[in-house]
Amino acid sequence: MDLHRAINDIAAGLAETDIAGARAYRLDDRDRQRVAAFMRGLNRTAPLKFNHPGLATNAMRDGPRLIIQNDLGTTDAHVLIVQIEGQDDAPRLSVLHSDIHRQRLEFFQNRLPALTWTQSSRQLPGSEQGQFTLATGILQAADLPALDAALETLGASLVFLIDWNKARKSLRHFVSGPAAVALLHWAADHEYGHRAYLEAGGETMIGDLLDTVSQLTGGSYGTMQRALGQDGTMAFLREALRTSSEALRNGQSPPAIRDMLQAELMTRVASMADRILDDAIDHAALILDLGSLVHAALLGNVPDLLAAAARAQR
Template sequence: MRKTQAVSSLGEHRLMLPAWVKAALAANDRLKGYLTVFQTASAHAAHPAGEVPDLAREFAAAGLDGAWLHDVAAAARKVDDDLLLPDMPRLVRGLEEDLGTMARPVVETAGDSADAARVKHWLDWLRALPADRLSARHVDALTRGRRGDGDSVHLLVMDLHKQINKLAGELASEVIDGANVWDLQPQDRTRVAAFMRGLNRTAALKFDHPGLDTAATRDGERLLLQNDIGTNDAHVLVLQVADRTITLTYSDLHRIRFEFFQSLLVPFGAKWSQVQSRTDAALNQGAAYSVGTAQFDCADEAALEAALEGIGSRIVFLIDWNRARKRLQAFVGKDEAIAVLAEAARLDIGHRAWLQAGGERLVFAAMQAAGEGAFQIGDRLDEVIGNADAHAFLLAVMQLACDALRRGQPAALVADETRMLLPQHVRQRTSEFDLLAEHAAYCHSLAQAVSDGLAHGAERSGKASRELATRAKAWERRADHLVMQAREKAERQPRWRPVARMMEQSDDVADALEEAAFLISLTAEQHVNGWNDNVRKLLARLAATVLQATQDQVKALAIARTLSATSEAMDNDAFLRATWRVLQAERQCDSLLRDARRVIIGAVRDAPSLMLANDLACVLELTSDRQLAAAYALRDLAFDKAGVRG
């Protein structure tokens, strides 16, 4: 084998690939500019009275003569349904040369004759075009993006770009903080590192979503950085750094997200050109997408690196942004949803964790758990508790989700914490009821956890029962803390004394439920001998009845805080019905306890198992007694508030 053959067998063409890829990426920018001219010229010729968009900054960023190309589009005319363009051979020649430049690294490395044949077909087609006019069929073959309608120059450029990006990643001669880079100058490295410092500071907020891969290289006097953001073809961000000026080119399917990104870059000195709306049948289902260019003029190298770091840190907040905005609009208005996302970005909280943990389902579940007295079907969060509290609550839930996912905690925990969090943000008419509502939320969460645990067999799982007991203890302690707050207020203000007394009675409910959770954890330690389906069903029914009574107490509390001497009879009746259901639940628990004891004595022979099963049943029944006492205390408090005397 001759040496030249040996070098060829090792793929000597790859020695030239870095330069070819660099040239191909630059050619891709110019090709997009040329194709934009054809689209703009065709649109202007169809509607000559309209103004031709000013694309000077975009053309300059691509290294094209913007004035000449603008004149070509402005002078376009329709003649016999053909598009007449001045100096068309020069425009087509630029297309042909740059298409060949862009295709070279792909054709040389793909090893697929289909790629070469496709490129040759379109190069031959360009050479055969008329010298002064294009038919509608020609324009369509140049600019068409819908794959189902056949191939086009535009589709070829898009496909080549994808393959070149893949090559760029493979060709990277080194990695700087996660960025694939090649052919950099010494000063470029600190600039790439600055960008990646910002990107990496917030990149974890995307969690399991793909994206944020970065590539960097030098092209003459410019450092080029490209970030893939996510997975969509039309969502692109490219940075050019020359001297102390940063030029950012950004395209987005969603104009509203484009405007959001513009607002994120305001603190870093972005000066935007006029944002253009473009149409591509292959992107966004043929709907328009937005393209714009921002310039950052930096006073010195420190300011330049700070701007690069700032830009990098904001990109993660674009991922899944539109989906988060739509989900938030179930609870607040459109502008407020964007304000929540902007504040989350400012605080480096992010929204991806919230979406991943359940998104709107977390909030709907919390609203539902608050009881129908607080939220009716169809209520929007901000309409019930106000914009400020809704804004604060949604931000807090996003923070909860971020913290939980970073620690590897389950989404179920985020749901539990969200349900407990909502009462803290509910705006009520009287401050005395704030602590009552928050305490009731803890009682409800405890009852829900105990009921769910028995319904799903927590007594048979050491891990599940331990987690239940741990959560219950934490909630019971938080409930105790609220009682202490009420006592402190009662010492200073007499009007708080009835509230403090009621909270003390309600705290007996929390104590009993925490004890039930503890007994379940003890039972799981190999003390379920003799427990059969009947035992489990009766204990689960007891817990479910206690849960229902807790929900009715929450509903009664929500109604009570709105009662006054002028309340409508409907509100008064709803309050009395809720407290009456607590009484019915207590009587039902008395009966269920007797049934449970008969079944437990008949089924369980092991002494520890018998004792724990009986103790658990008794504690659940005791909980219903204490709920009834708390319900009577609430009646007294509500009647006093409404001016009713017994």
């Protein structure tokens, strides 16, 4: 990894040109079009990383291959290298991606279903993690427009890997592991991301909101699912991801985000209480109806007892 970073520094120093933010050298016109497609996607979503480092891109030609490499961050063995060959007749895209978190790697692969993936585990000497997974994705594109579309999708997906595991662990305070991953996919699908949610306070903010709403309403919820139910919790967390992203990108502060989400949680808790009350009223009406039926039967005012019994059972 030290050698890898040293080579990156040399590559950046050799850059001859800048293509939408990518430092590049030895590229021809076709190479520039491919790099521009990759950077189109990356630049569209890169603001979602906010102040986090990462996503610096180098591009170079090495013999028959165009190589695009992205700095995903500072984590050991978290590397992305893109290779493109055969731009004349059979364009081929290869993506090499290594990660210490297998779940994050699987998340990334699911973002790119058009690629065929293989993976293997490797040891990482001198690191606390000890092991990482290396994945290779291959796409034999039908033509150059299809290749450019895949490169744009690839570039747009990278920001959602930054602090992914931290966000997953944060969301797991409120929902199951698979549900947390589903929330991260939803945030990526809608290009909200999860970094704003973490910037706004993550699980600490949500926990404080639940405590505040409990005090204001006189309830004692304990957990988000007790306050809103499973579906309601998922809906509120989606709203937290969306609101945090949009507000932070619009220049609003974390305290302002907290106020908006407090109002949202208050509304949802009140709505949940109203639904419970509606169920209780319906239940009371059924008990009254059943009691009236029994009373009439005891007084001999029910002509068909079997039909009345069937109705009571229903």
